[in-house]
Amino acid sequence: MIKTSSRRTFLKHATSAAVGATALTWGTPSLTAAGANERLTVGVIGMSRGRLLAREFAEHGAKVAYVCDVDEKRLGQARKETKAEHAVTDLRRILDDKSVDAVAIAAPDHWHAAIALLACDAGKHVYVEKPCSHNIHEGRLMIEAARRSGRVMQVGTQTRSTKVFQDAIALVREGAVGKLLIVKTWTSQRRVNIGHCQPTAPPAGVDYDLWVGPAPMMPFQKNRFHYLWHWWYNFGTGDAGNRGVHQMDIALWGMDMKTHPTRIAGFAGKLYFDDDQQFPDTEYVTFEYPGDGADRPKQLLVYEQRIWTPYVQEDCEDGCTFYGDEGYLTIDMQKGWKLYGRKNVLRKEAKGKYNAGDHVADFMDAIRNDRCPNADIEIGHLSATLAHLSNIVGRTGQRELTFDPQTEQIINAPKANALMQRTYREGHWAVPKGA
Numbered sequence: 001m002i003k004t005s006s007r008r009t010f011l012k013h014a015t016s017a018a019v020g021a022t023a024l025t026w027g028t029p030s031l032t033a034a035g036a037n038e039r040l041t042v043g044v045i046g047m048s049r050g051r052l053l054a055r056e057f058a059e060h061g062a063k064v065a066y067v068c069d070v071d072e073k074r075l076g077q078a079r080k081e082t083k084a085e086h087a088v089t090d091l092r093r094i095l096d097d098k099s100v101d102a103v104a105i106a107a108p109d110h111w112h113a114a115i116a117l118l119a120c121d122a123g124k125h126v127y128v129e130k131p132c133s134h135n136i137h138e139g140r141l142m143i144e145a146a147r148r149s150g151r152v153m154q155v156g157t158q159t160r161s162t163k164v165f166q167d168a169i170a171l172v173r174e175g176a177v178g179k180l181l182i183v184k185t186w187t188s189q190r191r192v193n194i195g196h197c198q199p200t201a202p203p204a205g206v207d208y209d210l211w212v213g214p215a216p217m218m219p220f221q222k223n224r225f226h227y228l229w230h231w232w233y234n235f236g237t238g239d240a241g242n243r244g245v246h247q248m249d250i251a252l253w254g255m256d257m258k259t260h261p262t263r264i265a266g267f268a269g270k271l272y273f274d275d276d277q278q279f280p281d282t283e284y285v286t287f288e289y290p291g292d293g294a295d296r297p298k299q300l301l302v303y304e305q306r307i308w309t310p311y312v313q314e315d316c317e318d319g320c321t322f323y324g325d326e327g328y329l330t331i332d333m334q335k336g337w338k339l340y341g342r343k344n345v346l347r348k349e350a351k352g353k354y355n356a357g358d359h360v361a362d363f364m365d366a367i368r369n370d371r372c373p374n375a376d377i378e379i380g381h382l383s384a385t386l387a388h389l390s391n392i393v394g395r396t397g398q399r400e401l402t403f404d405p406q407t408e409q410i411i412n413a414p415k416a417n418a419l420m421q422r423t424y425r426e427g428h429w430a431v432p433k434g435a
Helices: 007-012 049-059 072-082 092-096 109-121 136-149 163-173 208-212 238-255 356-368 377-396 414-420
Strands: 041-045 063-068 086-088 102-105 125-128 153-155 180-188 263-269 282-289 299-306 318-324 328-332 336-340 346-351 400-404
Touching: 041 049, 049 063, 049 072, 049 102, 049 356, 063 072, 063 092, 072 086, 086 092, 102 109, 109 125, 109 136, 125 356, 125 377, 136 153, 136 377, 153 356, 153 377, 163 238, 163 328, 163 336, 163 346, 180 238, 238 282, 238 299, 238 318, 238 377, 263 377, 282 377, 299 377, 377 400, 377 414
Parallel strands: 041 063, 041 102, 063 086, 102 125, 125 153, 180 299
Antiparallel strands: 180 318, 263 282, 263 400, 282 299, 318 328, 328 336, 336 346
């Protein structure tokens, strides 16, 4: 049976996340510009989700010195809302400012790793929205950069800092559902049809060349810009990386999993939408963890995605259920959780919603106290890898993948393995070193 700790021990350490495959060392001075008791200075990049992030940082005592976006209209609105001292289109202005202690990255997915690596090299701590990376190799580079620089790197999977869900995970870990064998995650909602469009000139006030950044250049097209970039290979990671990664992260958290799966199987493809989006609208993918034959049994993680349904599954739009041999526990990050025993008897429940502010507060506290944050980059890399692997199933049509957790390579399908990393825009200043 899986080893568990007492509730008291688990909750005591819930704000200091478990490490991943490599050991973490802390002790490098946390603040580059401010003293340990002084105000943290932050630059926020990407003014869609970033406007909310800027607000959270300000409400928790940080100075939001910069807001950054390539769209001047969004940038102006963000500066007005946040009262930031500087509003810039080029993120290098933030990286070059030695008074900035940390950056919050809410730019499109293809920028996440590039900015994080540049920020670490510039001595900045990093809060990066999920998924942490655009591909598996980038995630590994981010771990190496954080460890090399001694910077804190937190991934925006906010449930890890929300007490109501820490309570739920404690129950799973201490055996409330019995022996945990299967975890099912899902995302089910009705997405919009993005249509079929042709390239046009970018809108006035948009620096499109800067927006594309290190990704291969593609001409501007309105259905691959402002949020719709999620559904394009060059820029996004599909709904698996958008909404699904939250649920898969919760699954790994409850499983206390610190490694990758060894076998991936299933289907991912477009069954419904007739439009330009490239990523699957439907996914049924399983991830097999072999266990150790002793304390940890073989376990299965299942990801289901249906982004064409005008209804939800199990009273939950996006969810995660832990199935054991004595009961099950379902988490809805928007509503709370319910624990069921034998014969579907409701044993316990709690209402609540993920708290982004607590996650920002955890990041800031980790910087000040030289500790591992709740959603350290090594943890975020594990859940992002699941999203990337499920998308690889869709992109290649390969129904079964064998994965080596140590080398982070697909060993039975060369075409699929080629998607461990990506092609970058030749000569661009933000192309990650070692990519």
